[in-house]
Amino acid sequence: MRRVLLACYTLWLREIVRFGRQRSRIVGALGSPLVFWFLIGSGLNRSFQGGPAMPLQGGYLEYFYPGTLALIVLFTAIFSTISIVEDRQEGFLQGVLVAPVPRAAIVVGKVLGSTTLAVMQGAVFLLLAPFAQVQIHLVDLPALFGVMVLVSFGLSGMGFLVAWWLDSTQGFHAIMNIFLIPLWILSGALFPASGAAGWVRALMLVNPMTYGVSALRRFFYDQPLAAEPPFGLSLTVVVLFAVAMAAAGTIAVRRKR
Amino acid sequence: MLNSTFWAVEVVGLRHRYGTRLALDGVSFAVPRGEIFGLLGPNGGGKTTLFKIVSTLLAPSEGTVRVFGDDVVGDPGAVRGRLGVVFQRPALDARLTVEENLRHQGHLYGLSGRPLGDRIGDVLSRVRLGDRRRDLVGTLSGGLQRRAEVAKALLHQPQLLVLDEPSTGLDPSARRDIWADLSDLRRREGTTVILTTHLMEEAAGCDRVAILDQGRLVAIDAPAALTAAIGGDVVLVTTRDAKGMAERVGLRFGVKAEVVDGKVRIERDRAHEFITDLVEGFPGEIDAVTFGKPTLEDVFLHYTGRRLEQEAP
Numbered sequence: 001m002r003r004v005l006l007a008c009y010t011l012w013l014r015e016i017v018r019f020g021r022q023r024s025r026i027v028g029a030l031g032s033p034l035v036f037w038f039l040i041g042s043g044l045n046r047s048f049q050g051g052p053a054m055p056l057q058g059g060y061l062e063y064f065y066p067g068t069l070a071l072i073v074l075f076t077a078i079f080s081t082i083s084i085v086e087d088r089q090e091g092f093l094q095g096v097l098v099a100p101v102p103r104a105a106i107v108v109g110k111v112l113g114s115t116t117l118a119v120m121q122g123a124v125f126l127l128l129a130p131f132a133q134v135q136i137h138l139v140d141l142p143a144l145f146g147v148m149v150l151v152s153f154g155l156s157g158m159g160f161l162v163a164w165w166l167d168s169t170q171g172f173h174a175i176m177n178i179f180l181i182p183l184w185i186l187s188g189a190l191f192p193a194s195g196a197a198g199w200v201r202a203l204m205l206v207n208p209m210t211y212g213v214s215a216l217r218r219f220f221y222d223q224p225l226a227a228e229p230p231f232g233l234s235l236t237v238v239v240l241f242a243v244a245m246a247a248a249g250t251i252a253v254r255r256k257r
Numbered sequence: 258m259l260n261s262t263f264w265a266v267e268v269v270g271l272r273h274r275y276g277t278r279l280a281l282d283g284v285s286f287a288v289p290r291g292e293i294f295g296l297l298g299p300n301g302g303g304k305t306t307l308f309k310i311v312s313t314l315l316a317p318s319e320g321t322v323r324v325f326g327d328d329v330v331g332d333p334g335a336v337r338g339r340l341g342v343v344f345q346r347p348a349l350d351a352r353l354t355v356e357e358n359l360r361h362q363g364h365l366y367g368l369s370g371r372p373l374g375d376r377i378g379d380v381l382s383r384v385r386l387g388d389r390r391r392d393l394v395g396t397l398s399g400g401l402q403r404r405a406e407v408a409k410a411l412l413h414q415p416q417l418l419v420l421d422e423p424s425t426g427l428d429p430s431a432r433r434d435i436w437a438d439l440s441d442l443r444r445r446e447g448t449t450v451i452l453t454t455h456l457m458e459e460a461a462g463c464d465r466v467a468i469l470d471q472g473r474l475v476a477i478d479a480p481a482a483l484t485a486a487i488g489g490d491v492v493l494v495t496t497r498d499a500k501g502m503a504e505r506v507g508l509r510f511g512v513k514a515e516v517v518d519g520k521v522r523i524e525r526d527r528a529h530e531f532i533t534d535l536v537e538g539f540p541g542e543i544d545a546v547t548f549g550k551p552t553l554e555d556v557f558l559h560y561t562g563r564r565l566e567q568e569a570p
Contacts, residue, residue, distance in 0.1 A: 003367040010364035014350065021352050095348035095409070098312050099365035100337035 007101040008109040015113025037068035065132045066217040067189030077118035077152045081159030107249035114156035144219040151212040157245025164252045187213045211237035262326040265449035271320035280306040282472035295463035296453040303472040304453035308421045312342045341415030345422040351395035366413035380408040400431025420452040475560040484551045487559045490528035494521040495545040
């Protein structure tokens with residue numbers, strides 16, 4: 001067990017150290033969602049005022065705030081798993097694969113690395129909450145971070161699963177953009193399911209990200225929004241998704257080395 | 258039963274297919290403990306496939322490989338613990354320092370804390386990199402990087418070290434350094450070494466060499482025994498019409514004459530006498546004649562009819 005933890009720890013640590021040595025990644029990962037939130041949120045602020053689906057004081061910027069948090073977590077978690085592709089290209093991965101380490105530890109170590117980066121970036125964005133007229137109760141913070149970790153872990157696991165089979169970073173970007181945009185648009189981050197057309201609502205219902213966004217959103221409002229999945233269900237889906245992705249990742253590593 | 262087998266590696270009836278292409282076609286051999294064993298062959302001959310199977314990266318289509326008695330497919334975990342692997346492509350993280358790389362490696366092999374720190378010091382001084390430990394790997398020269406790779410593979414004191422083309426891309430002095438490290442390692446710790454190579458000089462430094470061509474093992478023995486087995490001397494004749502002369506030499510002297518790289522090549526005992534007959538027999542046709550003791554290059558040619566540097570057909 002000690003060896004498994006040591007392996008997870010060392011792979012996780014390497015992820016963090018590498019991130020710290022690439023400044024452009026820090027700027028890019030934080031900057032783009034911020035711009036996104038401010039421009040889209042401000043633009044749509046007028047159009048979305050009121051309405052039964054969105055009884056919020058702060059208007060759309062407020063509704064969009066948890067959605068942007070989800071976006072940051074989603075983008076960072078997924079795009080940091082590109083390091084798998086880099087590790088394969090740079091040769092580091094082959095050295096890990098011949099080491100006497102359980103394959104699950106390789107998955108968990110790498111995925112935890114991405115998870116940490118995603119949560120860290122989410123945390124920085126949370127510091128901006130006052131500017132969006134969003135209130136977070138301090139007592140909720142530990143639970144909010146817990147949910148962020150779970151959501152990030154599942155998404156990182158999904159990124160790992162895709163990255164494992166690819167040998168070019170261009171391929172990774174291409175594939176991920178197909179996934180990422182619909183996954184996020186149909187998650188309730190941008191608009192609530194209750195106001196959407198029937199088929200869109202059906203897609204949102206089967207999108208695991210919907211439950212992640214919903215679980216995150218719960219910490220920002222005193223009253224749950226209408227037509228959101230219950231918190232218990234959301235949390236269950238988020239946990240199951242994370243476990244499923246880690247398991248699938250382990251199977252993938254055993255399959256193709 | 259731990260470590261009780263005589264053989265470091267046993268390969269039996271190994272076959273591997275990539276789709277329809279047969280990369281290994283029924284290879285069997287065994288390497289005793291403490292040997293420096295070379296796999297010699299052209300690119301595409303099957304060496305790297307064999308390397309990947311032994312290092313547990315690839316499961317063979319057929320056949321078995323045991324490392325110190327443990328099956329590489331059935332019990333890869335046990336094999337991995339005893340194996341040090343040096344890849345042809347670098348496996349170090351260029352964004353980390355030499356020491357950070359070794360620290361991660363140590364953790365993957367269950368080492369930590371003080372004992373790990375001591376081991377890092379040991380292996381780095383062994384490959385003479387002690388003064389570069391805090392440098393980013395990306396700033397080291399190719400030769401130093403390769404030595405750092407060797408240090409990384411030695412960190413957990415493996416009983417078997419496998420290296421894929423260890424001197425590819427290295428200059429002669431860096432190459433000699435790696436070899437000094439390997440011989441030293443074998444002498445002091447009895448480590449078994451298996452390496453793949455397409456370089457004659459490198460293979461000549463091994464205790465035994467297996468020649469691998471088109472997925473088959475064509476010969477296996479000590480380098481000296483391999484060259485002795487093809488006998489006599491090797492004569493090379495430079496001439497305008499090599500093909501025609503090879504035929505006529507064959508008819509006239511009853512020997513096997515081949516055309517290799519535009520020259521007529523003949524394996525023959527007492528070549529100095531034969532050359533006299535040859536020059537007298539073909540007056541005015543011969544531009545140059547050379548002869549010498551056979552090398553591993555000649556051994557490869559003898560068994561495959563091709564030069565080693567050529568790609569496999």
